[in-house]
Amino acid sequence: MDSLLIKGGLPLHGEVAISGAKNAVLPILAATLLTSEPCVIRRVPNLSDVRFMGQILTWLGAEVRFDNGSVRVQARKLKGTGEYDLIRKMRGSICIMGPLLARLHKATVSLPGGCVIGARPINLHLKGFEALGARVVIEGGYVHASAKRLVGSPMFLGGRAGSTVLGTANVMMAATLAEGVTIIESAACEPEVVDLAAFLNSMGAKIAGAGSPTITVTGVKMLHGAEHEVIPDRIEAATYAIAAAMTNGEVKLRGARADHMHAVLDKLTDAGATIQRNGTGLTVSRKGRLKPVDITTLPYSGFPTDVQAQMMALMAVTPGISIITERIFESRFMHVSELTRLGADIEIEGPSAIVKGGKPLSGAPVMASDLRASAALVLAGLAARGTTQVNRVYHIDRGYEQIDNKLRQLGARIERIEDS
Ligand code: EPZ
Numbered sequence: 496m497d498s499l500l501i502k503g504g505l506p507l508h509g510e511v512a513i514s515g516a517k518n519a520v521l522p523i524l525a526a527t528l529l530t531s532e533p534c535v536i537r538r539v540p541n542l543s544d545v546r547f548m549g550q551i552l553t554w555l556g557a558e559v560r561f562d563n564g565s566v567r568v569q570a571r572k573l574k575g576t577g578e579y580d581l582i583r584k585m586r587g588s589i590c591i592m593g594p595l596l597a598r599l600h601k602a603t604v605s606l607p608g609g610c611v612i613g614a615r616p617i618n619l620h621l622k623g624f625e626a627l628g629a630r631v632v633i634e635g636g637y638v639h640a641s642a643k644r645l646v647g648s649p650m651f652l653g654g655r656a657g658s659t660v661l662g663t664a665n666v667m668m669a670a671t672l673a674e675g676v677t678i679i680e681s682a683a684c685e686p687e688v689v690d691l692a693a694f695l696n697s698m699g700a701k702i703a704g705a706g707s708p709t710i711t712v713t714g715v716k717m718l719h720g721a722e723h724e725v726i727p728d729r730i731e732a733a734t735y736a737i738a739a740a741m742t743n744g745e746v747k748l749r750g751a752r753a754d755h756m757h758a759v760l761d762k763l764t765d766a767g768a769t770i771q772r773n774g775t776g777l778t779v780s781r782k783g784r785l786k787p788v789d790i791t792t793l794p795y796s797g798f799p800t801d802v803q804a805q806m807m808a809l810m811a812v813t814p815g816i817s818i819i820t821e822r823i824f825e826s827r828f829m830h831v832s833e834l835t836r837l838g839a840d841i842e843i844e845g846p847s848a849i850v851k852g853g854k855p856l857s858g859a860p861v862m863a864s865d866l867r868a869s870a871a872l873v874l875a876g877l878a879a880r881g882t883t884q885v886n887r888v889y890h891i892d893r894g895y896e897q898i899d900n901k902l903r904q905l906g907a908r909i910e911r912i913e914d915s
Contacts, residue, residue, distance in 0.1 A: 497892075499885045499899060501876035502908035503858060507744035509905045513732045513751045513776070514540040514896040515564075515725035518801075519687040521587040522664040523694050523725060524548045527568040528557065528594035529671060530698060532720030537565045539725060540896045543889070547585045555591070569720075576603040586610060589617060590661050592640060593668035596629055601641040606633060611865050613824035619652050619659045623666030626650040627673050645673035647714050653681030656823045657794040660685050663710070667692065670712035671700040682710040685795040686755045690726045697721040729755040730801045731895060734870050736760070736779040737805045738902070740768040741812060741878045745780035746905055753777050758798040762788050762806065766813065787815035787852060792823050804830045804871035807850060811839035812878050814853030820846050830868035833861040837875050837883065858883040863890040870895065877907055884912075 515538035525548070527534040539545060539561070549559045549566065557570035575595055586607045595602035607617065621631045621638065626649075629642040647670060652662055663683040668691075670677035682688070684706050692705030698721045701713035732751035739746035740763055753760060753772045760770050763779065765788045771778040787810060792800040800823040810817040811834055821827045828848055831841050836859050840851040858881030863869030869891040876883030885891075888911070891898055899911045 496886065497888050498912045499873060499876075499888050500910050500912055501858070501873065501883045501885065503856070503877050503879040503881065503883065505906055505908060506742045507739055507746050507877070507902070507905040507907060510747040510749055511735050511901050511905060512749045513727040513735075514538070516687055516690070516728040516730075517542055517544055517894050518660070518685075518730070519690040520545055520725045521548055522590045522661065522668070522687070522691045523723065524552060524566065524568065525588075525590045525594050526668055526691060526695055526698070528552065528555065528570045528573060528591060529598055529668060529695075530718040530720055531569070531571050533567060533569040534698070534720050535565060535567050535722040537722070537724040539564055539566050540728065542893060542896055544585055544587060544893045548588060551588050551591060555595075573599060575599045575601040583607065586615065587661065589620065590665050590668070592620065592624070592638070593665035596624060596640050596642065597645065597669045597672040600643065600645070603637050603639045606636055606638050611829050612827040615824075617662070619654050619662040620665045623650055623652055623662060623679070624669060627666070627669055627677065645669060645714075647673045647675030647677040647712065649678040649680070651680045657681070658683040658708070660688060663688050664691050667702065667710060667712055668695065670714060671695055671702070671718060672716075673712070673714040675714055677712040677714070679710040679712070680708065682708055683794060684708060686726055686729060686752075694721065694723040697723060726755070727752055730799065732756060733759045733799070733802045734805050734874070734895070735901075736763060736768070737802075737809050738874055738877060739779040740766065740781045740785070741809050741874055743781050744905070745778065747776060747778045749776045751776045757796060759802055762790060762798065766809065785809070785813035787813050787817035787850075789818045791820040794823070800824060800827060801867050803827060804867045805874055807831070807841070807848060808834060808871040808874040810850040810852050811841065811875065812852060812856060817850045817852060819848045819850060822846065829864035830871045833864075833868070833872055834875055836861055837879055839875070855880060857881050860884040860886065863887045866890050866894045873898065873902075877902070
C-alpha cells in the first residue's frame with residue numbers, strides 16, 4: 496500500500512485547479528442508467544471511487560468509456576442486480592438502486608455495511624422507495640426492491656441527523672419515471688443534489704425545488720441522453736484553502752465556487768484567513784495569527800462534516816481552545832489519535848472534540864482510516880516539523896485527484912512511496 500512522505504514547515508504558494516466533485520459525479524453516473532441513450536459527463540475526476548462506479552455500470556450491462564476527464568455511458572440493456580462485492584466495497588454505489596427501480600421496476604443490491612465513520616443505515620432510501628409503491632425485502636445480505644408500477648407520492652425523508660444526501664438523490668431518480676407527482680420533504684439541499692437534478696432535467700425530467708428542503712418531481716414516460724459538466728469539488732477546495740491557512744501561505748483555487756462554500760469560508764475568516772473571491776475561483780491567504788473557532792457539523796448549508804477533520808488539523812496548530820462537534824456521523828473522530836501522535840492535544844467528550852491548539856507538531860508515521868481523516872493527516876504533515884509518513888493513502892486516492900502532484904505544484908515537499 497502506497498504511503499506519502501511529507502517534509503513540513505513550508506508555506507504553500509501558487510495556483511491549484513479544483514477537480515470535478517466526487518459526490519456529484521457518483522450519483523450522476525448512476526443516473527445515466529435511467530436512459531438507453533448515450534450520456535456524456537465532463538469534468539470527471541480521476542478517482543478510484545469513480546473508476547469503481549464505472550466497473551459497476553459495466554457489470555450492469557452499460558457501455559462505459561473514460562476519455563481524458565470525460566465519461567461516455569450508454570445503458571442500452573441492463574441487469575437489475577448489482578454485483579455483491581463491487582457494491583459492498585463502495586457505499587456511494589447504493590444510488591444505482593433508484594435508477595434501476597425506475598427503469599426496470601426491480602433492483603437488487605448488496606446491503607451496504609457500516610463504515611468507520613458510522614453505522615450509515617439506508618432506511619430512509621427504502622422508506623422513499625416504499626412511498627413510491629415499491630415492495631422492499633432485505634434477505635441474504637441483499638436489498639430487493641420491486642414494483643408493478645411506481646406512483647408519485649408525498650414523503651418526509653428527514654432522519655436522526657436531518658436530511659440524507661444519497662437518500663434524496665436515490666428517491667429523486669426513482670421518482671423521475673413514476674406516474675404522477677412526488678414531493679420530497681426534508682430533502683438534502685447539498686450542491687451535489689442540485690447538480691444531479693440539473694443533469695436529470697437535461698435528460699427530460701421535471702424536477703423543481705432542488706437546493707431547497709422541498710423537491711417536487713413530476714414523473715415522465717421516459718428520459719433521453721444528455722451531456723453535463725460536473726460542479727467543482729467544494730470539499731477538495733476547502734481542503735486546499737485550509738492548507739493555505741495552516742502553512743501561512745497564499746493559494747489560488749482555480750475553478751472553486753465560493754457560493755458553495757459559505758460556511759467553510761466564514762469559519763476560515765473567523766480563524767484569521769483572508770479570502771479573495773474572483774471570477775475564476777478564490778484565493779486564500781493568511782497574514783496574521785490564527786484564532787480558535789468552534790465548529791458544529793450540519794447538513795448543507797451548515798458546516799460540512801466532510802471538512803471537520805481538516806478543520807481540526809488547523810485548530811490543532813492554532814493557539815487557544817476550540818470545540819469541534821460532529822452532528823452527522825456518530826464516530827467520525829478516527830483522525831484524533833493520529834493527530835495526537837503528531838503532537839496535537841485533543842480530547843473527545845461525547846460528540847465533541849476539545850482542541851487545545853498551538854503546540855508545535857512533529858512528524859511521525861501515521862495511519863489513514865478514512866478519506867477525510869487522511870486529508871487531515873496530510874495537512875498536519877505540511878505544518879509539522881520533520882517528516883510525516885501517511886500510510887494507507889488508498890483512502891485519499893478515493894476522493895483527491897493527484898493530491899501529491901497538486902501539493903508539490905504549490906511548493907510542498909511531498910512524495911508518494913509506492914508499495915513494491
Ligand atoms: C453523502 O453520504 C456523502 N457521500 C458523504 O461524503 C457525506 O459525508 C454525507 O453525504 C453527508 O454530507 C457521497 O455523496 C458519496 P447521508 P450519504 O445519507 O448520502 C443518516 C466523503 O467523505 N442516515 O446524508 O451516505 C446517516 O447515518 C463522504 O466524501 C440514516 O439514518 O450521507 C448519517 O448520520 C463521507 N438513514 C446522516 O443520515 C438513511 O437512510 C447523513 O447521511 C440515510 C442516512
